[in-house]
Amino acid sequence: MSDAYRIAGHGRLTPAKTIRFSFDGKTYTGLEGDTLASALLANGVHLVGRSYKYHRPRGFLTAGSEEPNALFDIARDSARRQPNVRGTVQEVFDGMKATSQNRWPSLSFDAGAINDVLSPFFIAGFYYKTFMWPRAAWNRLYEPLIRKAAGLGVAPTEADPDTYASRYTHCDVLVVGAGLAGLTAALTAARSGKDVIICDEQAEAGGALLYETGTRVDGKDGYDWARSVTAELAAMKNVRLMTRTTAAGYYNHNFVSLAERLTDHLPGAEASGPRERLWQVRAGQVILATGSIERPMVFANNDRPGIMLASAARRYLRQYGVAVGESVGVYCAHDSAYEAAFDLKRAGVRIAAIIDSREAPSAGLVDEARSLDIKVLTGHAVVNTKGRLRVKSMQVKALSSGKKRDFAIDALITSAGWTPSVHLFSQSRGKLIFDAEKERFVPGTYAQNSVCVGACSGTDAIHAVIGEAAAAGGGEAGYTGENAWRWTGGMLGAGEGAGADDHVKAFIDYQHDVCAKDIRQAVREGMASIEHIKRFTTNGMASDQGKLSNMHGLAIAAEMLDRPIPQVGLTTFRQPYTPVTFGTLIGHSRGALFDPARKTPIHQWADEQGAAFEDVGNWKRAWYFPKVGETKEDAVARECRTTRETAGIFDASTLGKIEVVGPDAEAFMNLMYSNAWSTLKPGKCRYGLMLREDGYVYDDGVVGRLGPDRFHVTTTTGGAPRVLNHMEDYLQTEFPHLKVWLTSTTEQWAVIAVQGPKAREIVEPFVEGADISAEAFSHMSVLECRVCGVPARLFRVSFTGELGFEINVPSDFGLSVWKQIYARGESLGACVYGTETMHVLRAEKGFIVVGQDTDGTVTPFDLGMGWAVSKKKTDFVGMRGLKRPDLIAENRKQLIGLVAKSNARLVLEEGAHVIVDPDTPKPVSALGHVTSAYWSGSLGQGIAFALIENGHSRKGETLYVPMPERNIAVEVVDTIFYDKEGARLHG
Template structure:
């Protein structure tokens, strides 16, 4: 054996697929090491003789790498490029080494070898499963001062970075005919098959190279060539096809409704000096017609005393480190197994020159072929034996073996111990798709059964072990004409989770089921004794299979031990929920571009540029930037609003109303549909007319309001509140698709398609008339609440005669691209007539003067149309609409409900605070009985006094009554008044 060797781990010359001439330097806990390009952090550390890679979460026990894949629970590292680019909890088995990488271990102090937190291991009797549910309940007052700070400091493994993330992330949407998750033998075959049909195919694999199990399995041949070589050629062939996208270093982390798949592509995490133009990671959101799950299977560990020492790992992991990375995990290696596949790891290591101390097989009759092959190489095979304990402090030094049922033990010196309890099909994504599983009792495993979505599971994740059957299954899943054949040296047998059932009966030893959370077999047993009989309860009591692990390694053992304790079959105990993400996903990837200014993207109307030129001060209304007011030199906000209010009433004002929600409701049943969604009747509305509409929820409370114009028998232009547009659209779609699917109606959101220019005031008609082509705007021809399609300055337009100010008003709707040009023309005329631009604050004052409500400000989700003084908008003839039953509930018909009324302060210059509470007696003891609260309050320049609107219990019966609004430093007297403060007869609105 030729090797570059250090104590306990070494790289074997000529082994593996990495190129020795291409190296990378990195540091681990401050010490420098050399790796080969393509190494993972785990393989590089093992090659340098480092097995101690971390400390466990609860007991701070020494831990080494357990696996070679995404299921790794132990070797979680802090990986950094510099002080600003640092990522905690990175799996060493997945992270590729790059030149200059700064790697640090976690969850230890002061050093990895000497961790003071290891005292927890000595105090472990105090930390039995569920201890936190019992310990931190008393004394009650100690929680905030004592327990919570300690728990918060102890929570988690890594330390989250405090610096701003300097990297950027990308987001991509894609559609395909077939998405194949997993690029092992099955996935590659299915992708080739599907691609041959001309289908758009996306093939995804989380590793840097395709091949799956072929990365470690050198005994399989496909189409007459070594399996790994065939896999690389198959991938190259797929990448050359224009209808195929191959994504490596990409994890399918979530499977959602309607074949919606979430992927995370690690774009630059492996590069030493990534270009600034490249994102660190890319989020793919894919909608696939069909999903092929070829996610393989995960090797099970063995549950025995002290099975967590550094140097103990899965047999397939050791085989991967040897055959792919050229690294031996030890110089004297033991094997403990309940499955034939572990023999192949021993055989590969032996042939590479590594001393195999013994293969310990807890079965009495393992596969004859693998046993013969092992013994022919001089390997001792102990069938019907078990490993009952291990020794070693920071690294395993020996395993203690006993014949099953015997108390006589034998200690065998080893520096690494490989284990295999069989293989668990990786059904996480299938379960996320809401598929139902079945239990394969013969092999102690759950398999996909009932598919809810258009997907198919193939290969190892489907329990297909035979290579020929796997190839046929994968080819059929792709649906194309392809012929692939293969051979493998051994046929695997065995795999017993029953081997774990007896573990944990000795309460003095720790036999770990969940390495990440330090859950032992005795913890599972304790949970059952404490009354946890559901696996979901056991999971939460013990934390088995929680967090990033999601039960990849621990679930089946936990189930087996619980089933044994309960005297039930495993399926009767149940199976925990496999939640997305399959493996952890960074916040940066999920957020992508939504950070900084784009965290909550501002929406700007087509007129925003013109408003900014005019000096508008803007406010945020939802995501919209709306003109708040237009200050002139020397004016503060109050002065500007007062001027705007006076000008609109005296002359005219121009306002940007583009943010109003707009929905096109079209179809022969459009009026019938609106009849069902609104409280008003719409079949009586004639084309060319508008009507104010109230929309209620099923409980009868106001949901939204707006003006609806009927353009034709089968077409309505619906407006909604600015903030309500998305939810009203969703509300309509929900009812159309689920409750009224028989109606022939089509809904289209047109909010951003129309620029809306509101012209309000006595001179509004004079301002726009010369710009409107072919439409008589007189009161007789075009009265209030009319709508017409016309042209304005030659631009197709919809003109509404409506008002939210109580003045003569028009709203000009033109296509968004023409908005600025039409605005300029209208403003040029308006400015020449002495009009003004006005913003949302002035609009609020003017509408309050007229008693018009704003849904969401004057309503709070508990206000009915009658409470708001809008009972006239509820049809008395309609037999059905959304909310009709809710409105008939006795509680919603009480006379003393809170009702919207006007409020006038005794001191006319006193402006109430919105939200102020209203009481009948300000001298009553606290807590006072509240009658309601102030919903809107303003100074009205046109009235020369303050005005307010409030919700008051039995408000309409209290007209003229004096009530009180207690403020922080005084009590304000108010008189209950009518909500309409200005132009009570409404003459101005009719021009």
């Protein structure tokens, strides 16, 4: 089909560059640079969708990202398909397949339109009331139907074949919006030498300058000025100019997310590389130049296809060369609509009439309109429209006499004024103030280093915009501008149809079919807060986030409540500013990278040896090493026995490792851990217990002191990130006076643990420059030396209760050193062992695992580890928490050991409850639960840990563990089951 509504000589697209695309199976042509909206309008297509609730015919309302109606399903092929794409933003490309949504069986004949006839039953609050009454049988009937009807578009069923990227970056100044204000601010900041990022969601920078007439900047036409400034910025090395990029969210500390569309506008053959990219930007200063959004007029049946904003009609004409109709009506309460009418008239489009609800528009406007042979009716209102699938006429009423008349039209453009786009400012936690004169909210109190300039700050005059933007950029513009626009206040809730008639549908939220009467009903039913009104009516809850409807809803509610608008409140603007695809948010984090597996330098070797692996956090850890014909139990029993009798070699690289360095490192450690560090000498180690502020155990690990100002801290395998965050949080907020630097070194060190009676015999030949004899290198010592010729940190520690060494070498050498250590160990009868054996050996010695034997509500005293809480320190994190009455109460759950009394070979189930008397009538109160349980080959019996009430005072008691078959009698014992004296540690 030909683009019959394209006007020769108008617009800025190249006519020779034609594109073929389809909509609902019909093929159309467009021009390169067209949006789907402009291309369809050029072909005379206005009907593009159906509304959510009433399934009313809908067309294009806007020309930008605030569009609530024109949502399409866009496909390149069967796999590359995306629903709910705004046609006013999506650029056309060769081969595009666009499909309308929310209709069946076709767009022009939609069975769901019966909802419009039944609309008296679908009043505001219908959804909530329906699910409350009547219950039972009725709910089973209509609840499934309502849920089936819910939602917009159809989610793709095939895996997304596209790729998505993400980047982090910093800049001195981030400018959001590349209109007049944004370009001025960016140019000023860039010329002063600052690193600048300027972004705009449109394909071309310029904002309203792309379609305004009469605007001159620096002596040039506004559009030409924008192009020249854009070229200058693009050529500057300290500027990143980003078009097709939406600032989606504004977070703390000037952190802004940018969603960049990379290939959505390209045909399939050219769409290589990532489809979209998420930028996470930290800016020294954020300049918001986000402009303003035109308000529609509110009147009966103001939603028909062909009814749109005046600014949209102007943009389709000036930027794309498209007329929105042949006979266009204009209805307004703001001067800017006249400019649109003048542009259309000069392009040869018939203007049926300008209907202005004001009695006295700005001076000269009416005269200019009449000089162009345009009829102007002031003090009049459009009170209704007609037309099934497209507007055919408008009914106009004189506000003074009530006399009505009809005008034949095929398009109607409206303007009730402009609303500053303050979404990002509000997301930054800035506070808005109300401009009563022009009935709009504008930025007030700033919470971050940011500034709003131009229309989004309420600045209307072009010379003031330029001055304000230049000052924000850190200098002076050196040029001025003129504008033909007459900026005056609009009217909220404007239009006769916004009044008291509860029988007409005067829409304010076009996507959710919320009418003016719904707001009034919400108030009559007791809603006084705008947040309650919003949820009751769903006004502003659609995918456009109320960009067009919020202010009208506020005004109508304020009128009903007889309160000033600020007293009614303001809804919350949440991220993202406009919808962002899941692919953009996820980036590379899908498939194998959705939950990335972390592997140690020894992983490949363990895999080749047939190890079974388990997931510990993100780490893949060797669980056990079965030999041919061995079960898991056989392998673990063999590994335990060999380690106790000879030696075992274990990959401990996954332990979290943090370097704490600085002149105040000792003071910092004293504050972060419950035990004392001042008495720890360099070359020695100490078990460290870390608490939360509430006194509960947070993490633990061995800490080695390498020097007066340096500590090597180890954490649990999954605890390194949170422990580092915990430390950083306190260092930056509570102890900023301390000179300390924290560095995560988890992946910098490979750790090889050698445990057992022959551990020294295995390790000693490889140690260079150090004496590791029992006399020279005692238990809980650390030294820096060379092992197998590479730099190493050697720890004399043990998690098995046996003589033990932990060899830390740079990760690049981990596998090489491991192979040499293992070869010697194997020749002496040692074995390699996995995490299951490690757990059995540690349990036999009574060593806890934070996160398994603790549950976030356990104190050091509950664990029997009061010795790890310093009595001499005056302060540490958790010290005050430990003094809370509930943390020293007598009935607290405490860690104890359990063994079965009648069947020594029985292994209790982890998580099983522990009770006093199995004959107690139900319900039975549990004393606690089993935290970990294992078969101990060394002891020839099952052993377990449990957290139970008053556990420490119950040693020797008989308790019971309910099991599916029977109740198991267990004896409460000490948590140390093996080598209570610790003689084996000293080798």
